[in-house]
Amino acid sequence: MRIESVQGDITTQGVDAIVNAANSSLLGGGGVDGAIHAAAGPELLDACRELRRTTLPDGLPVGDAVATPGFRLPARWVLHTVGPNRHRGQTDPVLLASCFARPLELAVELGASSVAFPAVSAGVYGWALDDVARIAVGTVHAWQSSTDPEGGVELVRFVLFSSAALDAFRTELG
Template sequence: MLVEAVRGDITTQDVDVVVNAANSSLLGGGGVDGAIHAAAGPELLAACRELRRTTLPDGLPVGDAVATPGFRLPARWVVHTVGPNRHAGQTDPDLLASCFSRPLELMRELGASTVAFPAVSAGVYGWAVEEVAEVAVRAVRGHGQAPGVALVRFVLFSPQALGAFRAALDAR
C-alpha cells in the first residue's frame, strides 16, 4: 500500500474514493465539504438527503462514515466522514482516527483500491494540522497492508498542511 501526501484539489483526484470531511447533517457546508458538493453536482445532495430520510435520520455520528456515488467527480464514490470538533469539546484522538480507518473499511466493501483523504478536522474544527497528520498517518498505517487498498493519498490545500503530513509520513 502506497501512502503519500500531495498538494492539490481533492475534487480533481483520479481515485476510486474521495473522502469528504462532512458535517453530521450530510447536507453540505464549507471548506472541503462545500467543494465536494459543488463538484459532484446536485445529485450528491439528493443522495445525502435520501440517506437522512432513510438510514441516518439523526445524521452521521462523529467518527463514522457512509458512502454515496461520486456523481460528477472523477472518483466513483464519496465516503463522508464526520470529524470531531475540538471547539465543541470533541478532543478524543480515537474519534479522529476513526475518520481515517472507517473509510478504509468501507473501501473494502466497495471494492475500491485508491482513496484521497483531506485533513479531516483541521482548520474550522480546531484541530492542529500537525496533530491531524500524526493521527491520520498512524490510523492508515495501523490498518497495515489493507487487502485491496493500493493507494492512500492525503490531498492538502496549503503548504503548511502538506508539510505537516509529509513530516508525519517521514517520522513513521
C-alpha cells in the same frame, strides 16, 4: 499499500474514492465539504438527503462514515466522515482516528483500491495540523498492518490544500 501526500484539490483526484470532511447533517457546508458538493453536482445532495430520510435520520455520528456515488466527480465514490470538533469539546483522538479507519473499511467493502483523504478536522473544527497528520498517518499505517493484509486498498493519498498541511503530512510520512 502506497501512502503519499500532495497539495491540491481533492475534487480533481483520479482515485476510486474521495473522503469528505462532512458535517453530521450530510447536507453540505463550507471548506472541503462545500467543494465536494459543488463539484459532484446536485445529485450528491439528493443522495445525502435520501440517506437522512432512510438510514441516518439523526445524521452521521462523529467518527463514522457512509458512502455515496461520486456523481460528477472523477472519483466513483464519496466516503463521508464527520470529524470531531475541538471547539465543541470533541478532543478524543480515537474519534479522529476513526475518521481515517472507517472510510478505509468502506473502501474495501466497495472494492475501491485508491482513496484520497483531506486533513479531516484540521480546518474550522480546530485540530492542529500536526496532530491531524500524526493521527491520520498513524491510523492508516495501523490499519494497513492489522486490517488489510490482503492489500485491497493499494493507494492512500492525503490531498492537502495548503503548504503548511502538506509539510505536516510529509513530516509524518518521513
